[in-house]
Amino acid sequence: SAGLYDEARRGWLYPMDVNPAGQNAFKKDAWNKYRIECIGSSIRTWLNGIPCTNLVDNLVSSGFIALQVHSIGKNDTPGKQIRWRNIRIQTSNVKPSKADNIFVVNMIPNDLSAQEKKEGFSLLWDGKTTNGWIGAYKDTFPAKGWNIANGELSVDKAAGGESTNGGDIVTVKEYGPFELKFDFKLTEGANSGVKYFVTLSEGNKGSAIGMEYQILDDLRHPDAKLGKDGNRTLGSLYDLIASKKIANSTRPIGEWNRGFIRVNKNNKIEYFLNGIKVTEFTRGTPEFNALVAASKYKDWKGFGMAPKGHILLQDHGDRVSFRSIKIKEL
Structure with missing residues (x-):
């Protein structure tokens, strides 16, 4: 009410x-x-x-x-x-x-209200430039694969491969506990994600390693049916915990959705989709460690337990747009 x-x-x-x-x-x-x-x-x-x-x-x-x-x-x-x-x-x-x-x-779009400023939020992307962002495992922003227009930061459509065109982009700065707001818009069959606690220490091929808020067209992309019990669907902790599927929590393809990630100081993490809580967990617990051990991340030592890391927007070769990316450090 x-x-x-x-x-x-x-x-x-x-x-x-x-x-x-x-x-x-x-x-x-x-x-x-x-x-x-x-x-x-x-x-x-x-x-x-x-x-x-x-x-x-x-x-x-x-x-x-x-x-x-x-x-x-x-x-x-x-x-x-x-x-x-x-x-x-x-x-x-x-x-x-x-x-x-x-x-x-x-x-x-890309606006900070007086109260958001008072609460400590700042724009993580300024809505106009590449300032504060570089390519993962790179020293500069990708020369191709991403574009900025009309206040939107978009991944260009490619072949649908993981980080094979422009590649992922990451914040220059690293973050510990935080609250992160972001808008995202999917095209049909698209796949992307927002990752955090990305350390870039693994030197791996493909998308950089980190905990992920999954962004996906569940109806049309095959990844929605992979993994276990729906843990690769929209709003999930990718490959670990499936998001709750709540009626009217998702906007249609081509419309803007609002994502929100809260990483508390006590390691409790919450995901929201259009204001509705869809995923909740605490990293470092026996339950979390067991999920990691049964996931694609099992061979990455200490996965998800870094005290701080970069925030990443994923290039999965599909057209996905972002805007209104804001962060508050806790």
Whole structure:
């Protein structure tokens, strides 16, 4: 309750998985007090005084206020009611409420809101240049295989091979615990990934070694059916842990998806897809080590346990685009 959903257009913009405190604000069988604040591109909600959502979005700037009658299933129990009271609105002399500290969903490409800056986020890619990025196992950014246009950083379509065209790109800087936001857009049958704790110490062929947030067209790419129990599908910890498959959590091919990786100081790692938590694990535990031992990474000593490493965008020979790449060091 108090999450933000874009009806008949973009679906969930701010589901409450990214704000656990807000998830618990609703009171069953009691009156709940909602507050919605829309000022410019800022949309925020509160429930019973608890901050629930903080969205930055400039798609529309005005519209009707509506009270919804949702679909009623044939097996629903008769007599259910939703009641409203004390509906009030202010449209003049409106001033923003004081800043909170909840997760910000920013739908404006390559933009940092004031609160994101306050929380410590910075742009990992500036939306225009190759600054801060080089090719994996290279001293410079790849001369081919990647292109920048219209605020998008894209892998060029090649033969679908792993790092055989331009090759992977990595951050110049290494990172330990962090929060990473990124938008990605797939083409039909495409494969890519975001890797982290990439040390570039292995000197291997193909894609550089690191833990991976899998980016894949599950319906059309054969990798979705390989591995074990779906652990190579979209949002999975690649080849180790399958992501949860939750209805309406994925945008159609050709539309932008929002990825989020949180690497906590206690080694707990969480993956989110469009605001919904799809994968969770703790590196270094016996369970994690057993998964590594049964994976394609079994021969890489200490896989996933580096204290810090580069962040990597994968070239798998398919057209995939990125934007709004932001990081906060913890």
